[in-house]
Amino acid sequence: MTDPTPGAVLRGAVDLSALRSRANAPAAQAAAQGGGQGETARADGAAPLVFDVTDESFGQVLELSRTVPVVVDLWAEWCGPCKQLSPILEKVVTELAGRLLLAKVDVDANPQLAQGFRAQSIPMVVALVAGQPVPLFTGAVPEQQVREVFAQLLQLAAQHGVTGTVPVGAASDDAAEAAEPALPPLHQEAFDAIEAGDYARAVTAYEAALQQDPRDEQARAGLGRVRLLQRVQNLDLQQARDAAASAPLDIDAQFAVADFDIAGGHVEDAFARLLDLFAQLPAADRAPVRERLLELFGLVGDSDARVIRARGRLASLLF
Structure with missing residues (x-):
């Protein structure tokens, strides 16, 4: 079967093969047992959705990504934009209530991971789906853009059979719903369309938002990303080359x-x-x-x- 787009993202975007052999060190996360779900250990029995990862523990994070998508935030203490972006990533991941995990990598303390991800500038955000890297974005971006990118990531993960969740407690869904601010109607329509894989409807919604407000940079950025996905979703990479x-x-x-x-x-x-x-x-x-x-x-x-x-x-x- 031809890889679904953006499945092309999964083909050799970053070479992490050298890091797989480090899986026998203690890990921040453990792959789930049974039920196709991932769960992480913590003394109080709850599942942390945001955690630090090191060169030594990264191997098991790769394995964990076979059951639940893992977002990787490459940052450093001296990086101002990192301090702007990290709270946004943590907020959105927490609101998704276990559908994504966030692994934080201090590039100064973990040079092998920084090299493996080719982190030429930070903040740099990538994802792991089924053990394979998915580039997301570089630099501090607005919260809505993070939400849209994560919606696309969940869609991609589902296409590759990675649909597990981490249990975080029965009240998590209600809390996430209460915490999430309402999007403008056309942005919400685009977000819902992206989550459903309906890129044409998302394009229409973003175009309508720009007609209403040509200065809507979030709509403009979203439109560019969705148009890219729309263009490549039915193409075969080898035929194109x-x-x-x-x-x-x-x-x-x-x-x-x-x-x-x-x-x-x-x-x-x-x-x-x-x-x-x-x-x-x-x-x-x-x-x-x-x-x-x-x-x-x-x-x-x-x-x-x-x-x-x-x-x-x-x-x-x-x-």
């Missing part, structure tokens, strides 16, 4: 592979492909490539070093 290789100046063929690269965390590869295409095209044909580059820049984040470098090259090609 073959088509791009046989037609180097075919804009649609190059777009398809660049989308796969972005979804898989190969950001620099995607930018290089489109910038090379831009350089080779006649001036009259360049506009769609520039527009796609700007869209992908927005997905990755304007402050990301890879975006800054790519913008510089684009400017040099333009002028």
Whole structure:
């Protein structure tokens, strides 16, 4: 069966194979016994949803991700944006009441994990689904964007059969419902559509939100992410690469592979492909490539070093 998109994210986005062998050290988490559910041990019998993880304990976290998706927050004490983002991640994970776990990695204290995840800048947030990495985002992002990304992650996890939960007590669902602030109606419609895997409906909702308020940056960011998922959900990666290789100046063929690269965390590869295409095209044909580059820049984040470098090259090609 062809991998569902964004299943392409799971194909080699980050090489964690060297870390798997470290599973025999004491772990922060333990894989669940029976019922397809994950549960973590704590002295009071409750299940912690947020926990620290180290180079030594990471192997068992990989195993835990086979039953429940694990979000990994790479941070450092000196990192100001990390201190803005971490409370948001903890809040949203807690409200999801055991459907996701949050593993916190201090990159200064755990250099092997930092290297394994290729953490060139922090905060960096990735997920583990069935033992495989799923790049999510880099940098501090708004709470609503975190919610939308986590909704997409849960959908992806379900597609790969990872649907376990960690028991957190009977009152958790009520508490989460009470704590979660109401979203604007169109944002809520998009959120629900993403959770259901209906990307077309999510696009329509975000577009309507932008018609109401063209300055709605959260809607704009959500629209870009959903459009990416929508574009790649029915594509086959190998077929896309073959088509791009046989037609180097075919804009649609190059777009398809660049989308796969972005979804898989190969950001620099995607930018290089489109910038090379831009350089080779006649001036009259360049506009769609520039527009796609700007869209992908927005997905990755304007402050990301890879975006800054790519913008510089684009400017040099333009002028």
